[in-house]
Amino acid sequence: MSRARRTLVPGRDRRAVLHPAAPGAARLDGERHVVVVGGGIAGIAAAVVLAERGTRVTLVEAQDSLGGRVRSWPLGDGRTMSRGFHAFFRQYYTLRALLRRVDPRGERLVPVPDYPLRRGDGLTDSFAALPTSPPANLAAFVLRSPTFPVTGLASVHLPSALELISTSYPESHERYDGESAADFLDRLRFPEGARHLALEVFARSFFAHPSDFGAGELVGMFHTYFTGSSEGLLFDVPDDDYDTALWAPLGRYLEQHGAQVRTGTRVDALEPRPEGGWSIEVAGERHTADAVVLATDPRATRALVESWAADATDGATRSWHERVAAGRNAPPFAVLRLWLDRRVEDAREAFLGTSGYDLLDNITVLERFERGAATWAREHAGSVVELHGYAVDPARDDTLAGAGRGGLDEQLVRDRLVASLHEVYPETADAAVLHEELLVEDDCGLVGTGPWRDRLTVDTPYPGLVLAGDGLRTEWPIALMERAAVTGVLAAGELLSGWGVRGEDVWTVPLQGVLRRRPGRTVA
Structure with a gap:
């Protein structure tokens, strides 16, 4: 590989693989309006690529802030709550390229040792x-x-x-x-x-x-x-809550590129128009668009498209609707954030993964890297600790069943998470809880055991409709936040290619295991 070629590689891995976008013009000639449904990583990535190339973008997010499953929000007294800890691995080339739009030198991501x-x-x-x-x-x-x-x-x-x-x-x-x-x-x-x-x-x-x-x-x-x-x-994490460090700046970036960002707004209905394009009902109002990016979880996607299934006349379209209907959401997860009146021991790591501690899958000591949490901890001589249970499933543990979100007894979930915290970090057992927030959600897609080719992809049988999200099938070995970012970029590229505009290149880790590698291959 030449010296000039090596400088293009996005990280330390010289075998990273470049997947070039389809050729086309740099910007759109004329006006196209795209509605992006869902303001998580996938929706933001799609909206950014489209808006940068001159597309008129409306990004619609049901929650009050962007970020989707990596969202955070203020509690009104200087504290924040989030959807739980996420690791920004250095393999996340596309996600990091997205974040560099508002943080060119990557200063908002700090390493966890x-x-x-x-x-x-x-x-x-x-x-x-x-x-x-x-x-x-x-x-x-x-x-x-x-x-x-x-x-x-x-x-x-x-x-x-x-x-x-x-x-x-x-x-x-x-x-x-x-x-x-x-x-x-x-x-x-x-x-x-x-x-x-x-x-x-x-x-x-x-x-x-x-x-x-x-x-x-x-x-x-x-x-x-x-x-x-x-x-x-090893990986990096944002130096403050997700909204402050990442998503609010990207929301402003989108607006600077002419996009309309509508948070706290739900898309109630979506249907193809007989004359072409799409009709979208947003907060009781009807809008039209040339194309739609659906960047939603399987349940929400199913709800928006199931009314058209009866009108599907060809086999490919009927098959697509069957695959949409088969999509499943994963079991509920729980995030418990505690504001304690004393510090956890200095030797504790910023992040600890756990196994065999009941419902608990990880513990995060937030003041170790998050500015807002550090300020609170300093002012109160305490700690901000977050507990995460990834799959808190009442179908596997019927003692957890209750009337709360996801069919859970939320008080019992809370108590069992706290008991595990006391077991792992015994010094917390004597700490008073000054504030606490419990979040239970069940909006993550499940990547199950079914045939890989039956999974949905970015493209659909409907002209002007594309999907994005971390549950979709891709050709490459990517996952989680990076798959969300990549599918967002690919969804935008699918639409842009149809209008003669070039999308965005994607980099991935090598496609071959170490026993299968051919030396020097870096371009797909």
Whole structure:
């Protein structure tokens, strides 16, 4: 690779792959109006790419602030609440490119020095100081890990383990059709501790139990974050609440590019017009648009399109509606934020992943990186602690059933999360809770075990309608926030290409596992 070529790579991984946008003009010639439904990462990404190229954009978000599942909001007294901790991994090339529109030098993202994962018996894995490049990172992890003793290698099913480093995309997506993450972990036969900490914790980060989560996603995630990328497994976080640091600035950026950003506003109905284009009912008013980007969760998408299903006359359109109807949301998740009257111990990490502590999946000490929380903690000599349960499922634990959001007993969820906090950080047991906020939601899409090719994609059978979101199928090994950003960019590109305008390039981690790589290949 030439010196000039290397300067284009968006991170440290010199094998990152460039996926160029379709050729076209730099800007739109004439006026096109696009309504983007959903102001999460996918919707923001689509709106930004469209607005930058001269499209008239209306971004409609039902909540009072942007960010979707990475949203935060003020509580009215200087404190904020959010949807829970999110890690901004360095593999998130498209998301980071989006954020650079308002933070060119990346100063709003600060590094978290470690990503420890603790099991219920106290054993803890760390990802600090590991080599960043595969396969050295995997070998170093096995040698250092207390949950993966070298003697445990004898029990590992070698052919299954080799699958983790012999992936090839997009072919590897379909290899796991019908297999759950739990099934894959069973045949992998990792030592129990390593299974929980190295893999199962990550599976739950998709807001699902491993038995409901597709094995292909698990393997793809392992490739993306560990065995297929040289960016490393450490990550960055915003230096303040999500809205202040990220989404409000991007909302202003959109407005500077002529977009209308409507928060606290719901799209009630959507239908194709016989003469072309789209009719959208927003807050009781009818609007028309040339195209629509639907960047919503499966439940909301289904509600907006199901009324047209009866009119579908061709097989491809009927099949698409069947796939929309089959979409499922993941079980509820819970975020509990506590404002304590004393500090947690200085040795505590900013973020700790957990396994085997009842409902608790992670603990965040927010004043370690979030400015607003740091100000509150300093003024009150206390700590702001956030607890997150990724898949709090009353269908798997009927003692949790109640009349709250997602069919949960919210008080019981709260009490069990707090009990686990006291177990993991015993010094918090004597702290008084000065304020608390509990959020329970069930609006995350579930990436299940069904056939990969049955999953929805950005394109649809309806002219001028595209989808975006982290539950969609892509050819590349990307996930979570990065898949939301990438599908937003691709949705915008799909519309722009039809109007003769060039969209935006996408970078990804290498598409080949270390056993399948061909030297020097960097362009798709």
